[in-house]
Amino acid sequence: MNKFLYVLLVSLLVCSCSSYQKALKSDDVAVKYAEAEKKYDAKKYNKAIRLFEQMAPAFRGKPQSEKMFYMFAQSYYKTEQYYLSGYQFESFVSSYPKSEKVEEAAYLEGKSYSMLSPSYSLDQIDTVKAIDKLQTFIDTYPNSTYLPEANAALKQLTDKLEKKYFEIAKQYNTISDHKAALVALDLFISDYPGTQYKEAALFYRLDSAYKLAINSIPAKMEERLKNAKVMYGNLMKFKEDTQYKEKADDMLVRIEKDLQQYSK
Template identity: 70%
Template structure:
């Protein structure tokens, strides 16, 4: 019995392969569509894609085009070809606005772009695109079945953009461009008022203001020392028990000592 089942499986496999090869060589797009659909249903997505690529240009406008482009998009998504999947899902939404699959296609198209988002240290153009597309899904389908996941994806992507913005601002402190650091960190705090990086941003603003002040020419030192003292106050006001308290107090002591020379 086992030998019979194994033989049967081999026959089915060979028959399937033969049918697929014939479909690849066929000039009949209907034959290709039937075979591609079978490949998709058998989860042989790469084979399905190869056939869909052959017939997609000729299938536009045909009665079964909606189904074809939907499973073509799904095949690309399931093989993690996210750039192409995103493009095909968006094209599907634009072409079939009354489709019962439109919400799912809108979500998967947007989600495809979220997979293209790189680590925070790299250029975040694709992250911004993903946020815009997911937000568009959220706005269009406020009661959508994928709303929870869409909101979570947006939250994660925005956190990445926030970290990128913080690191971009902090880098000026790292390279000793203290004036630029103060401006960049101020802008970061304004743009992300609830950020978990606020304490760090306030400290590096203080550090930048302090180092700028103590290394200034005499004519600019007093004003810069006072600015640094204000940066210290902002940090302590935000979090009195900041993890940077010891370093900040040392800076304040030096600031107040140097300010004394201007009160004589």
């Protein structure tokens, strides 16, 4: 009995492989489609992809093309080929705007690009693209069941961009390019007024203004000291019990002491 079952299983596998190989070699699009759908339903996405890739150029405009291209995009997504799934979902949304799957496809388009978003320290082209796609989805489908997931993904991406631009601005302070730091930190605070890094950005702006002032030539020192004092006030206004208070207070003592020479 066990031997019989073994032989039967082997026979079924041979037949299955045979039908797949025949479909790969066939010039009949209908044969390829039937086998691809069978592999897709069995979650054998890589095998389905090979067939979808073969038939895709000739399949547009056919009655089953909408379903085929949806499965094609999903197969790439399920196998974590996110560049390709993003492209295919984007194409699906453009080609089948009245499809019952278009909302899901629009969400997965943005989700695909979000999965490509790298660490904040790397180039953020894919992050920016994902933000654009997800925001478009949210604006287009404000009542979607995918909205909570889209909003969560969007927040994660925007937080990553905030961190990158904050670290860039902070880096100017670290390398003692205080003029560039002031410009970069001003832009960061302006672009991200509600950022979680605002307290730190205000401190490093003060620090840069302070160091620029005390290392200035006499002709520019008074103006820069006054500017640093304004930066101190901005930090205290934002958060009086800031974690940087001790350092900021020490700077203020030096600023006021140096300003005394200009009040005589």
